[in-house]
Amino acid sequence: MPRSFYSDDEEVLPTPGRNEPIDPKLENSESPNLHNLTFLHGMAIRTSPLLEKYSSKARQLLLEKYTLIDAELATQKSALNNxxxxxxxxxxxxxVEPLLPSVIGILTTVLATGVAVSKRGIVVRTFIPAFAGVFVYRQTMPLSYQNSVKFLVEQEARVPEFHEARIEAVNQLHSLQADVSKATAEGNAALTRQIHSLRASIKELFK
Incomplete structure (x- = not known):
């Protein structure tokens, strides 16, 4: 019996879509979902819908955070400028007056006074250089000194406790000055009486 030329292909089944129409269900399962495809340099890249969902949420969250941070930085920058x-x-x-050379004179006075009282007590070492600096500041920059005093008074008015404490300290200082003046006057009077009594005694001695 002669051999059939296509005898080896008798068991080969036809490929759907070529020799016969493809089944619709098979076509749906085999066809790519173009909604999940991204073409990059001619290549189709399939992505998961779940991955796209969460990546989109993450991108949106980062965008919101970036917008919030950018707005906050702009607000802080504006506040600093103000x-x-x-x-x-x-x-x-x-x-009002030029700082130079007045500032050099003030600093020199403070440093020199600090060196001069360096062996004194802590109170003297603290307040004497400050008083000296304020005195030189008042002499070299009188207008600025007056403006500074006015500014401090305005700031003090905003804190009643500090204002009351300063008034009390000033009153105590005035009271202390009055006591010292009174004691000095009494001491001078006593010294004068003693000298007068001594002179009278010497005068009586040489009669």
Whole structure:
């Protein structure tokens, strides 16, 4: 019996879609879902819908955080600029005279006074250089000194407790000065009486 030329292909089944129409269910299962495909350099990249969902949420969250941080930084920058403008304006309203060479004189006075009283008590070492610096500041920059005093008084008025404490300290200082003046006057009077009595005694001795 002669051999059939296509005898080896008798068991080969036809490929759906070529020799016969493909089944609709098979077509749906075999066809790519274009909604989950991304084409990059001619290649189709399939992504998971769940991954796309959470990556989109993460991207949206990062965008919101970035927007919030950017707005906060802009607010802080604006606040710093406003504070700097207010500080600069207040400084210009207080300091009228040129700083140089007045500042050098003030610092030199404070340092020299500090060296001079370096072996004294802690109170003297603390207050005497400060008083000396304030005195030189008042002499070299009188307008700025007056503006500084006015500014301190305005700030003090905002804190009633500090104002009351300062008034009490000033009253105590005045009372102490009055007591010292009274004691000095009494001491001078007593010394004068003793000298007068001594002179009278010497005069009686040489009669």
């Amino acid at each position: 504070e700097w403008s207010i500080t600069k304006e207040k400084y210009n309203s207080i300091v």
